[in-house]
Amino acid sequence: MNRREFLMWVGIGGLASSLPVAIAACSPQTEKSETSAMPKRTDGFQAIGTVTELKQKGQMLKKDFAGGPVLVISNPGNTKTITAVNPTCTHKGCTVDWKAAKNAFVCPCHKAEFSPAGKVLKGPAKKPLPTYNAKIEGDAVLVKASSR
Numbered sequence: 170m171n172r173r174e175f176l177m178w179v180g181i182g183g184l185a186s187s188l189p190v191a192i193a194a195c196s197p198q199t200e201k202s203e204t205s206a207m208p209k210r211t212d213g214f215q216a217i218g219t220v221t222e223l224k225q226k227g228q229m230l231k232k233d234f235a236g237g238p239v240l241v242i243s244n245p246g247n248t249k250t251i252t253a254v255n256p257t258c259t260h261k262g263c264t265v266d267w268k269a270a271k272n273a274f275v276c277p278c279h280k281a282e283f284s285p286a287g288k289v290l291k292g293p294a295k296k297p298l299p300t301y302n303a304k305i306e307g308d309a310v311l312v313k314a315s316s317r
């Protein structure tokens with residue numbers, strides 16, 4: 170094989186190996202979630218799901234939310250409003266779960282408990298869960314990206 174033949178083979182190989190990447194880059198994205206298709210808001214709130222979903226599941230967890238992970242529940246005192254917390258336990262970082270029967274967020278790792286507003290009810294955690302501004306508009310569950 171002379172130099173010219175070698176360069177031609179390398180060129181064809183390079184083209185063949187980069188072709189799938191080029192095709193993927195030009196293809197339309199097909200894995201959009203329902204909420205990513207929603208129009209971007211100017212007030213900082215982001216739709217993370219629907220009230221219908223929240224009622225069905227009892228809680229709504231979104232790990233890839235812009236401000237960090239978010240767990241939304243219906244406010245136990247007024248189910249027409251919602252509460253949103255960062256579910257990362259302030260003890261060692263496990264993800265808390267909403268337990269309606271206890272009216273508390275409960276950490277599965279060391280059993281710390283937090284009120285619906287994120288305050289520590291039971292240790293070993295000492296710091297409250299950060300909360301987010303959250304509201305309902307129509308059927309949309311909206312959360313503001315910066316935590317309080």
Ligand code: FES
Pocket residue numbers: 258259260261262263276277278279280281292293294
């Ligand atoms: S990580 Fe939550 S109580 Fe320890």
